[in-house]
Amino acid sequence: MTDHTTTPIGRLAQWIDQRVGAAKFTRSTLDYVFPKHFSFLFGEIALYSFVVLVGTGIFLALFYTPSEAEVIYAGTYDPLRGVAMTEAYESVVDLSFSVRAGLLFRQTHHWAAIIFLGAIFLHLCRVFFTGAFRRPRELNWITGVTLMVVAIAEGFAGYSLLDDLLSGTGVRIAYSIAESIPVVGTWLAYWIWGGEYPGEGFLSRLFAVHIFLLPAVIAALIGVHLFLVARPHHTQFAGPGKREDNVVGLRLWPSYATLSVGLFFLVAAVLNLMGGFLQINPVWLYGPYDVFVVSSGSQADWYFLWLQGALRLMPGVSLELGPYTVANQFFPAVLYPGVVFALLYLWPFLEARVTGDRGEHHLLDRPRDRPLRTALGAAAIAGFVVLLLAGSDDVFVTTFDWSIVPVRNVERVLFFVLPVLVGLGVWKAARDLSRADPPDRRSAAPASTEPTPADAPAGSSGVAADAVAYRRHEVRHGDSGPTTLVGAIAAVGAAVAVGSLVRRGLRDRSH
Amino acid sequence: MRVALAFLVSMAASVGFIGAYQLDAGTQWLALSLSIALGSLGAGLAWWSRRLMPQESSEEARPTLAPPPEEERETAETFEAGRRGIRRRGLLGGLLAAAVGALGLGTVWPARSLGPPPSSGFRQTGWREGVHLIDETGRRIGIDTLDFGGVVTVFPEGRDPAADDQVVLMRIPLEDLDLPEGRANWTPDGYVAFSKVCTHAGCPVGLYQDVGYLLLCPCHQATFDVVQGAVPVFGPAPRELPQLPLRADRDGLLLAAGDFSGPVGPDRWRLGEVKDGDA
Numbered sequence: 001m002t003d004h005t006t007t008p009i010g011r012l013a014q015w016i017d018q019r020v021g022a023a024k025f026t027r028s029t030l031d032y033v034f035p036k037h038f039s040f041l042f043g044e045i046a047l048y049s050f051v052v053l054v055g056t057g058i059f060l061a062l063f064y065t066p067s068e069a070e071v072i073y074a075g076t077y078d079p080l081r082g083v084a085m086t087e088a089y090e091s092v093v094d095l096s097f098s099v100r101a102g103l104l105f106r107q108t109h110h111w112a113a114i115i116f117l118g119a120i121f122l123h124l125c126r127v128f129f130t131g132a133f134r135r136p137r138e139l140n141w142i143t144g145v146t147l148m149v150v151a152i153a154e155g156f157a158g159y160s161l162l163d164d165l166l167s168g169t170g171v172r173i174a175y176s177i178a179e180s181i182p183v184v185g186t187w188l189a190y191w192i193w194g195g196e197y198p199g200e201g202f203l204s205r206l207f208a209v210h211i212f213l214l215p216a217v218i219a220a221l222i223g224v225h226l227f228l229v230a231r232p233h234h235t236q237f238a239g240p241g242k243r244e245d246n247v248v249g250l251r252l253w254p255s256y257a258t259l260s261v262g263l264f265f266l267v268a269a270v271l272n273l274m275g276g277f278l279q280i281n282p283v284w285l286y287g288p289y290d291v292f293v294v295s296s297g298s299q300a301d302w303y304f305l306w307l308q309g310a311l312r313l314m315p316g317v318s319l320e321l322g323p324y325t326v327a328n329q330f331f332p333a334v335l336y337p338g339v340v341f342a343l344l345y346l347w348p349f350l351e352a353r354v355t356g357d358r359g360e361h362h363l364l365d366r367p368r369d370r371p372l373r374t375a376l377g378a379a380a381i382a383g384f385v386v387l388l389l390a391g392s393d394d395v396f397v398t399t400f401d402w403s404i405v406p407v408r409n410v411e412r413v414l415f416f417v418l419p420v421l422v423g424l425g426v427w428k429a430a431r432d433l434s435r436a437d438p439p440d441r442r443s444a445a446p447a448s449t450e451p452t453p454a455d456a457p458a459g460s461s462g463v464a465a466d467a468v469a470y471r472r473h474e475v476r477h478g479d480s481g482p483t484t485l486v487g488a489i490a491a492v493g494a495a496v497a498v499g500s501l502v503r504r505g506l507r508d509r510s511h
Numbered sequence: 512m513r514v515a516l517a518f519l520v521s522m523a524a525s526v527g528f529i530g531a532y533q534l535d536a537g538t539q540w541l542a543l544s545l546s547i548a549l550g551s552l553g554a555g556l557a558w559w560s561r562r563l564m565p566q567e568s569s570e571e572a573r574p575t576l577a578p579p580p581e582e583e584r585e586t587a588e589t590f591e592a593g594r595r596g597i598r599r600r601g602l603l604g605g606l607l608a609a610a611v612g613a614l615g616l617g618t619v620w621p622a623r624s625l626g627p628p629p630s631s632g633f634r635q636t637g638w639r640e641g642v643h644l645i646d647e648t649g650r651r652i653g654i655d656t657l658d659f660g661g662v663v664t665v666f667p668e669g670r671d672p673a674a675d676d677q678v679v680l681m682r683i684p685l686e687d688l689d690l691p692e693g694r695a696n697w698t699p700d701g702y703v704a705f706s707k708v709c710t711h712a713g714c715p716v717g718l719y720q721d722v723g724y725l726l727l728c729p730c731h732q733a734t735f736d737v738v739q740g741a742v743p744v745f746g747p748a749p750r751e752l753p754q755l756p757l758r759a760d761r762d763g764l765l766l767a768a769g770d771f772s773g774p775v776g777p778d779r780w781r782l783g784e785v786k787d788g789d790a
Contacts, residue, residue, distance in 0.1 A: 176777040190626035265553030276542015296729040318749040328779030455702035
């Protein structure tokens with residue numbers, strides 16, 4: 001035996017290794033190479049937000065009471081004293097005012113959920129626009145989309161637990177959406193809520209779903225997701241020495257691991273800072289939920305706001321089928337998101353069918369080199385932004401004293417027109433940018449139906465074929481492709497973040 | 512040096528966090544100290560990695576995922592060899608699948624405990640002929656309760672109000688009303704009552720504009736024209752709000768003169784049956 005067994009850690013490692021045989025696996029893990037690009041960090045930020053969510057969530061779960069029993073508030077927050085409320089809402093108000101660090105962890109938890117979903121969305125955009133979903137990563141794309149769907153449900157379950165006026169109204173809408181599903185809807189709603197709205201014991205069911213069922217699913221899916229990232233190794237952008245059959249970047253041990261753990265603490269620091277200084281969801285101002293009370297300016301969190309917008313844009317029609325009815329809310333709140341997520345799930349296969357490209361890809365596309373995909377993605381985001389706008393238009397309308405009718409009609413037109421305009425604009429911009437580039441900077445495009453310049457080197461090794469030429473261009477052009485992408489994504493993210501803050505500010509003013 | 516300093520700052524901030532907690536210094540001090548503790552630790556680690564650890568690019572071969580053909584063949588053969596060794600494969604395999612399926616069905620069956628079947632008592636509200644109108648505090652509503660232009664939310668007397676019982680009661684000059692045929696005597700002294708549950712997604716239709724007599728739902732801005740029978744004039748609601756017929760008794764108190772004119776609440780699959788049941 002060599003001298004590594006002389007240290008206590010070495011001896012412990014040896015003891016374990018002799019029982020599980022992990023040395024080879026450990027060594028290949030320590031040697032694992034991460035390509036460097038800052039758009040690769042979105043997924044990590046999502047992961048670390050989830051860790052913060054679990055940590056703060058455990059603390060909150062120990063103080064929350066999932067009970068609809070009615071109590072008269074007699075706590076420390078004066079304006080609510082003597083008000084009838086559920087034990088659930090009372091426990092949240094107590095957690096916010098009477099438990100030391102309770103408000104900090106509650107607000108950190110809420111911000112972490114918003115950033116978690118935001119990072120997932122940006123990560124999805126990165127994977128989409130760079131073609132990282134192509135073979136052999138289709139399974140991981142499916143895992144990732146599932147993670148996003150479950151995370152959205154988890155977020156909704158979380159803020160519905162508080163039983164304040166805002167979340168209670170959201171739950172009422174959710175009930176009407178559940179019962180709008182043809183044939184099975186009424187049964188489904190009765191099963192989820194335990195009867196006709198508001199049902200019986202819904203909060204304790206939701207609590208079990210929010211703190212146990214969905215987090216377990218998310219944790220398991222994260223495990224699968226990371227395994228499926230590591231198995232073929234991470235994708236990378238083309239560059240000198242970067243080929244389809246290798247990975248160039250930083251080794252896990254020690255540099256990348258240290259950097260990544262550092263990133264975790266930085267993410268936690270930012271979320272904690274937001275939780276302490278940016279008020280979010282002040283439920284004591286909204287008051288307890290009551291079925292016949294409602295406040296104007298009700299806004300869902302951003303990852304649900306687009307559905308609220310879709311519900312608002314839908315014209316007032318439903319479909320009569322003899323004695324049966326396909327309800328109005330079914331179309332915007334079930335069918336539309338159903339189609340959106342089905343398209344997301346199927347995208348890798350649809351694209352492979354259209355392009356005929358079924359080969360393995362480990363080098364990423366620059367968005368400009370795939371104008372059609374980039375344009376479709378941008379169009380989808382444009383439609384999404386219109387729905388976000390529609391979801392909060394009542395707040396703008398009240399703030400600026402506009403009339404809702406013309407605003408809503410403009411949004412209805414924009415929902416169809418803006419994606420087309422954005423799509424066409426982005427398609428042209430991407431194509432022009434791509435054509436202006438020297439041919440050897442373009443993504444390799446074997447068997448693609450998209451415009452492939454005749455002078456581009458054929459085959460997957462074309463991009464990095466001439467490293468010297470590449471470097472010459474690099475000096476001249478810089479690494480502008482990925483930077484443009486990240487800039488665009490960051491702009492969208494910043495717009496969403498700023499919009500959300502402005503919206504919150506306006507809402508609080510309108511209360 | 513910078514790294515060491517960052518770790519020291521982090522340590523101090525952690526101690527500060529404990530201090531802030533002990534002194535009950537408030538959310539902002541807790542957040543500030545904990546963020547500094549977390550942030551300097553993160554920055555320290557990042558600097559340590561970037562400055563004092565190897566930064567040169569490494570290259571690693573990408574593993575081939577598709578197995579070589581002979582390995583694939585051998586795996587398939589191993590599976591086939593085992594499969595050929597199983598006797599009574601067809602019958603027992605089929606029975607096993609059936610048994611597992613039955614067990615699966617059996618174990619999920621108790622999910623029925625989650626809720627009652629929705630057939631019985633479907634969408635019955637507390638309103639029927641002769642029920643008094645009361646407000647939130649339990650006070651009976653009379654013909655002198657509201658001025659013209661006034662509005663109040665009312666419930667059926669004599670029962671714990673259910674979600675579907677809420678009714679919005681308004682008083683409108685009779686000459687302004689333009690209700691559908693057959694509802695002429697539903698509005699004693701200009702009192703007109705509609706279900707407060709939006710026919711779109713079930714929110715309370717909580718905003719009333721007495722200029723133009725519009726009811727507006729704050730959730731998705733479905734707007735109803737009260738004088739024409741609360742028909743939707745804007746937004747996503749597909750149906751009018753069902754009207755509750757009213758009458759006044761000799762003491763000047765308001766009562767329901769029957770059940771609602773249509774199904775209460777949002778559209779659902781079996782809406783038609785409810786309509787028939789109510790008729």
